[in-house]
Amino acid sequence: MKLTALQDKNVDELRMLLGVDAKKDLLLKKLSELGMPEIKNEIYRYFDTQSLLEKQYDRIRFVPKKIEESDKIEIVDGIIKTAPKGIRVYYGEYKEVDTAHFDPLYYLGHLLVSSVIIIELDGDVETEILHRFTQPDTLIAYRLVIKNQANRHATVYETFEGAHAEGSLVLYGYDMHIAKDSSLRFLKNQTMHNREYSMIASHKISVQKQANMVYKSFDFGDASALTLLKAELDRFAHIEAGHLLYIAGHAKRGIVSQIIHKDEHTTSHQEAKNILDDNARGIFDALVKVEPSAKYTKAYQNSKSILLAENTYMIAKPQLEIYVDELEASHGATMGQLDKRQLFYLQSRGISQTDARKMLVMAFANTLIEKIKDARHQERIKTSFEAAFHASNKAEEHLPTLLR
Amino acid sequence: MMKIENLKANIGSKEILKGLNLVLEEGKVHAIMGPNGAGKSTLSKAVTGHYEIEITGGDIVYKNRSLLEMSPEERALEGIFLSFQNPVEIPGVNNAYFLRTALNAKRKHEGKKELNAAEFLRLMKEHLESLGMKSDMISRSLNEGFSGGEKKRNEILQMLVLEPDVIILDEIDSGLDIDALRAVSEGINKMKNGKRSFLVITHYSRILDYIKPDYIHVLKEGKIVKTAGPELVAQLEAEGYESIEDENQ
Ligand SMILES: Nc1ncnc2c1ncn2[C@@H]1O[C@H](COP(=O)(O)OP(=O)(O)OP(=O)(O)O)[C@@H](O)[C@H]1O
Ligand SMILES: [Mg+2]
Numbered sequence: 001m002k003l004t005a006l007q008d009k010n011v012d013e014l015r016m017l018l019g020v021d022a023k024k025d026l027l028l029k030k031l032s033e034l035g036m037p038e039i040k041n042e043i044y045r046y047f048d049t050q051s052l053l054e055k056q057y058d059r060i061r062f063v064p065k066k067i068e069e070s071d072k073i074e075i076v077d078g079i080i081k082t083a084p085k086g087i088r089v090y091y092g093e094y095k096e097v098d099t100a101h102f103d104p105l106y107y108l109g110h111l112l113v114s115s116v117i118i119i120e121l122d123g124d125v126e127t128e129i130l131h132r133f134t135q136p137d138t139l140i141a142y143r144l145v146i147k148n149q150a151n152r153h154a155t156v157y158e159t160f161e162g163a164h165a166e167g168s169l170v171l172y173g174y175d176m177h178i179a180k181d182s183s184l185r186f187l188k189n190q191t192m193h194n195r196e197y198s199m200i201a202s203h204k205i206s207v208q209k210q211a212n213m214v215y216k217s218f219d220f221g222d223a224s225a226l227t228l229l230k231a232e233l234d235r236f237a238h239i240e241a242g243h244l245l246y247i248a249g250h251a252k253r254g255i256v257s258q259i260i261h262k263d264e265h266t267t268s269h270q271e272a273k274n275i276l277d278d279n280a281r282g283i284f285d286a287l288v289k290v291e292p293s294a295k296y297t298k299a300y301q302n303s304k305s306i307l308l309a310e311n312t313y314m315i316a317k318p319q320l321e322i323y324v325d326e327l328e329a330s331h332g333a334t335m336g337q338l339d340k341r342q343l344f345y346l347q348s349r350g351i352s353q354t355d356a357r358k359m360l361v362m363a364f365a366n367t368l369i370e371k372i373k374d375a376r377h378q379e380r381i382k383t384s385f386e387a388a389f390h391a392s393n394k395a396e397e398h399l400p401t402l403l404r
Numbered sequence: 405m406m407k408i409e410n411l412k413a414n415i416g417s418k419e420i421l422k423g424l425n426l427v428l429e430e431g432k433v434h435a436i437m438g439p440n441g442a443g444k445s446t447l448s449k450a451v452t453g454h455y456e457i458e459i460t461g462g463d464i465v466y467k468n469r470s471l472l473e474m475s476p477e478e479r480a481l482e483g484i485f486l487s488f489q490n491p492v493e494i495p496g497v498n499n500a501y502f503l504r505t506a507l508n509a510k511r512k513h514e515g516k517k518e519l520n521a522a523e524f525l526r527l528m529k530e531h532l533e534s535l536g537m538k539s540d541m542i543s544r545s546l547n548e549g550f551s552g553g554e555k556k557r558n559e560i561l562q563m564l565v566l567e568p569d570v571i572i573l574d575e576i577d578s579g580l581d582i583d584a585l586r587a588v589s590e591g592i593n594k595m596k597n598g599k600r601s602f603l604v605i606t607h608y609s610r611i612l613d614y615i616k617p618d619y620i621h622v623l624k625e626g627k628i629v630k631t632a633g634p635e636l637v638a639q640l641e642a643e644g645y646e647s648i649e650d651e652n653q
Contacts, residue, residue: 028529029611084644301442338464339492340455341492342494343453344455344476345445345488345491345492345494346494346497346502347476347477347480348453348476348477348479348480348486348568349453349480349506349509349562350477350481350506350509350510350513350566351477351502351505351506351509352477353475353477353510355505355509356477359497359502359505360494360497362496362497363494363495363496363497363545364496366496390411
């Protein structure tokens, strides 16, 4: 199917085109109101969706398989393949779809699936989710729901493999419910290569009373993907969001987020570090909204970017929308190049230009990587980062300095 | 060891070095003195391949090759070392990691086995003690928040570890207290082996009491205008640079 066929359609037309019943009318209405992504749509303005949406994709028939036991949750083309013992992973109906999400594709995602993958994190658990995409030129659409337990502390580490999914578009996303007095650390480590899949991920995170959400994304490589994230904070809830972007080639990659302080004493801390090479375009379009009911809020937002090449383009738009007086808030964005003096200092000690650049880029990225508490995860993310760095610097390794 | 011939160099559109000639002899200590803004640091940057410097004429010949065609890192690997007048701070780059990377790059270049972290730390311990440096200096970010004197000692530490063949010290003595000056000078003297050449840029005779120079060169307005033995220092101290005429004219 072609997703552009869904542009400018009313509820009845969408119901027909998507083949869903009237039970889903509310979602159809939202999709129709928000409209399919287009250039004139503010949130998709900087991300080239048109070429992704007008492509003819195959669809996969939803055929659930028997879930095998393994050390991680593995999802292949949207179908659960394995799950660890002690974690409940199953298909189910999701009745709590957000009725005020800003992203049309959040609704499209929910409309395209007949059931969602529900992951229940019981107790203090740590798990890994591996998403594998194996089909070329396919629209791979699925939704996941994560629920944890009150007073418990869980960690989810997420990775992706997509070597054979050339030309595919993955539309996926989470609805996360962070229970009262609990914490969830969610670490996403995604290296995407050109000529693999593209991705649009649309999430909703509800952080309930006194709960603590940590969402860290590590996005590397030279393929395009956009994350759309809406988070809502209940009384005394906290979210810490960190985004490290290292992209090259012609990648367009980044995040459009809305963090909404719904109640008093909520805190948010959002920090983006963006490293762009070649012709890459980075997006950090992040709104923090403090509602009238959210007194005594603390909100911090910051974006720092390093542009390694002339043809890179960073859209950094941290924004605060505030409806109360009693709060502490700050936001800012900086952009620059690698410091030539620092580069020269390292080179003058015999360190190659590539290694010197890597050391400085790494130093810039490290503040985010080293904030990861678990040493093993830290190491894995460092390794991914270095691999991505080498992949995009290999070609120039042997050029003399003058030519670069 | 190194021959600088009629070197002309610009920074921006301004000519700073205006036909500079200098021969560094093997195993010798050359001191360069001269007024502020004469081009001393510019000379050291020209030798190390600094990006600000545009060479417009002349040549620097080292080990029978022109340095001008070599990248900064290649020059370093071939044994050229500059202790910077103002070492830059690099937050987030660990000092030990940096130094081990530099040392291993050099060892690799020379076909030697690279040192692992433990071997490196052993080597480090010796040098830190001899320089009177606290051991936490090596685990901090490179030069970040170091005092002026600490930065200079860190430069000398790098020199000791990298064992270069040509050592350029740009005002290594400025900002050092008496003990630091002694420790740093001892470090430099340890490197003398009858083969290495030293180019000591300084404004003060004091360090030359510790590191005995073989030659004194006066650099004025982008040229070496006078070369003499160590006895010249006393004359310069007494009369300043005004009295020095260009002996080549
Ligand atoms: N980046 C620059 N842009 C413009 N002019 C520069 C730059 N760097 C140096 N210069 C100029 O070049 C000239 C020589 O500077 P240099 O640093 O080589 O002097 P120096 O002999 O080392 O002086 P000092 O004894 O004060 O260290 C000075 O006039 C200085 O202002
Ligand atoms: Mg100087």
